[in-house]
Amino acid sequence: MRNPPQPKLTSFDKRQELLTARRNAKMARSTHAYVRGNTAKFYDWLEQADIRSLPEGPAIWICGDCHTGNLGPVGNVQGRIDVQIRDLDQTVIGNPVHDLIRLGLSLATAARGSALPGVTTINMIEALFEGYALAFDNDRASDDVCRKPEVVRVVMREAVRRSWKHLARERLEDTRPTIPFGSRFWPVSKDERAEIDALFEKATVANLATSLRDRANTGHVTVLDAAYWVKGCSSLGRLRYAVLLDVDGGVVEGDDLCLIDIKEGVKAAAPRYPGAAMPRDNAERVVAGARALSPHLGERMLAATMQGKPVVLRELLPQDLKLEIEQIGEAEAMEVARYLAFVVGQAHARQMDKATRRSWLAELKRTKPKSIDAPLWLWSSIVELVGSHEVGYLEHCRRYALAAE
Template sequence: MSLSERIIESNKGLLSEMVQLKYQAMSENAFRFFRGTCDLFYQDLALWKAIPKSPLGWICGDLHVENFGSYKSDDGQVYFDLNDFDEAILAPVVLELLRMITSIFLCFDFLELEEVKAANMVQVFLKNYSTVLVAGKARAIEPRIAKGIIKTFLDAVCKRKQTRLLDKRTEVKKSKVVLSLEDERHFELEKDLKEALTAHLTDWLKNHDKSPYNFKVKDVVFRLAGTGSVGTKRYMFLLESLQKKGKYLIVDMKQSQPSVLNPFVKIKQPEWSCEAERVVFTQELSQHMPCALLSYTIFKGDSYVMKEMQPTEDKIKFRLIQDQYRDIYQVIDDMALLTASAHIRSSGRSGSAIADELIEFGKRTDWQQILIDYSQAYFKKVKKDYKIFKDGFESGLYAI
């Protein structure tokens, strides 16, 4: 199949009007194109016959530099960690590393930094990943122990108040607080769907052990967010406290699709009740502490991951630190620590390798240059594919 046929095929079954917005986002630059084509990455990787052997682990499946960020957990603490598990699966951990280090090459190219600097940073990532594996102890990053730009970043997000999130996401209409439709990422729902969602979440609030039971639903909209997940169903709810006037929560409800790695990973997987259970299971294993209200639900036959949206949620904006090489170095080093920690934390669970196997893998170095060479070559392929895609998008090839 041609590149355009592969892209169109991979987005079949998604909301067509939202897929057009996804294509528009993918046309911005090669890095965002890469983020929106995770399935193409694994289709191409399946053709490579020299993938080094590695232990099985619970991987997020779509690891790249934009899939780390800050969040508040149920314990009230703010952490910096992996934060996207839509494609999570039991697979050789080397797949996680290949996707991540390819993203480093693409991110540095986006930032207009020399390729040699990207190659050096990839070596930094793999070296620290291996060092943490060999130590065999999972670690976490929170404000008290963070360093450099991550500490500055976490200290800043910790100061954000709930009113910041409400100011961004809500407005007052007829003396009532509602979700704002002025935000270009928010879309109004048809009346019947809105009523069905409100009834569903009301039931969830009353009966689910992870829900904030002392809240009621005030409003709901369709929400657009991310790149790869654009086209799936995603809703945002405004909840109001039944006990404290003027206190609100915002909850995200995101549809889970089968992992794009399914056709390429021949490892026997657990039997999940739904796709969202897989996502939540992996996230709870991999993060030091899961994000607040993390759970899943079934609505009209589709499964959804639930979580609280918070003012402390954010990502490192690499464009703002592109001239600060030392800061970028620290961020990539921390991302390596967190990746290794996630693999250690989820070791020995439901088919994944035990920690001893990960430690032995970390001691080996024979696989590292092989990954670097592949990722460096593949990053150049992505740039060529992006140019083909952008030309096709601008010519109307992807229009409905």
């Protein structure tokens, strides 16, 4: 027997109301959570700030929402695991410095939430720049030149040992071939279920489920269960479904089961370079950006349409984990900043030839002052953003508390 639906939903409007309340509650937990959930505030700053002092980097795919929670171990179809960008909703062809500044903002608010002294934040920003620049050094930019901090090594070890049962217990709370309703999974309507069933009858969609782990490509999969997935923060309120599939009809443990994440692709709010040639379909844009920035993830994503809206499908792997850096210690702060910036730098650098990497590195280093071992535009941008987000967070808490009352 399934658990009874919690809460009982009677309409799409009611679902939206509950999701909005949940999103507000998540953002009220900390400044760091507010930064993660309020991407629009960062884009507003980019529009209003004097960005003439920011260097204009090469026109490449950028994450667009590059905070610590959007980085983590990601598995590929061959089973290799690497730390890459894991959320590409806002990906566009734009200025790579936007990713660096947003990552710095995320790390700085994590440091403040951990009650670290201001000098540690300064050192973190210096390490952030050092790690990012290292990815563009043609002579030094290899995977082993930037040491993984302990918090990353712990998550990587967990990713390596994880199996389908770990994924099922974490995501589904059980290893039985059903999705249990509760606080994370809500019932879908008959129309939603019918459209999900029809979606996986298409050969191109069914092939996504058979492409991993040498599954038999029968061209047909069976939808065992589906639910609306209450997941994320900034994405709450969009179409989001978890779909449990049987690939070959055997339903034998995890090898024959497949958990698909369906997520609506919405218009990116991240600033893009004028004239940049990108797919007009928002789901296709996300997939294209993922394949450029995070090959492990991009190769197992697919663009489709549901309810007349673009959606992105991807199979969830047990190895896909999020880096949770709500709290950070003083000893590891610099290592974390350096390494995560290096990961982002690698995602950018793999889209450039050697000459472009060399010229971009020279441009990055051109404006470093004597007082801090990082460009002044990077430091001043992060300081200004931390201040505005602290104010915004307190205002959000005030409004949320009044609404709750």
